[in-house]
Amino acid sequence: MAAPTGVVSTTAPSAAATTQRAAPSTDAAIFLAAGFKRRGNTWRSDCDDPGTATYTPGAIESxxxxxxxxxxxxxxxxxxxxxxxxxxxxxxxxxxxxDGRWTLVTRQTGIAEFLKTRGLNGWPDLLVGGPGFCFPVLRWNGSAYMPNRKEYQGKPCK
Structure with missing residues (x-):
């Protein structure tokens, strides 16, 4: 998938963001807030993949x-x-x-790509990528990420 124009990568936070890292001891709280459960040495969602070759367990990406x-x-x-x-x-x-608690903001199937445009409370618009050429962009409305538009490489599409 080609990266849309104006995308801030989820795997390369800004210099200011890298100074605000969560302590490793918060990993369990992060997974639990996302709805994951510990199974053996891995964290898993409710997807219940039976162990197919393509499965990768939960990971804190960034x-x-x-x-x-x-x-x-x-x-x-x-x-x-x-x-x-x-x-x-x-x-x-x-x-x-x-208060230190972790809460779920959103859950989506796809690849998270943050755009420079922003919704309420500073949350960046979220392009949900994957296979194809025209991707949904969600905007934070103060309580949820909601559909806002579709884009491909920084340009509107249908």
Whole structure:
């Protein structure tokens, strides 16, 4: 998939974001907020992949201050075509609250790509990528990421 114009990668946070890392001891809280359960040595969602060759267990893909509120946010991923079709991956965004709790912001099947445009409370618009050429862009409305438009390589599409 070609990266759309204006995308901020989820795997390369800005210099300011890298200084706001969550402590490794918060890993369990991050996974639990995303709805994952520990099974043996791995974290798994409710997808219940029976062990297919394409399955990859839950992982904390990145930690950064996504919305600029001074607190860490995290992106959790899980992969496999059994659960996520041709896209082969899903992501969960969780955010640490002022009281230290982690809460789920959104969960989507696809690849998270943050755009420079922003919704309420500093949350960046979220392009949900995958196979194809015209991707949904979601915007934070203060309580949820909602459909806003479709884009491909930074240009509107249908």
């Amino acid at each position: 930690r950064s201050d996504i919305n600029g509120d001074g607190r860490p946010d995290a992106i959790v991923t899980e992969g496999g075509t059994y659960c996520y079709g041709n896209t082969g991956t899903a992501f969960w965004i969780v955010s640490q609250q002022s």
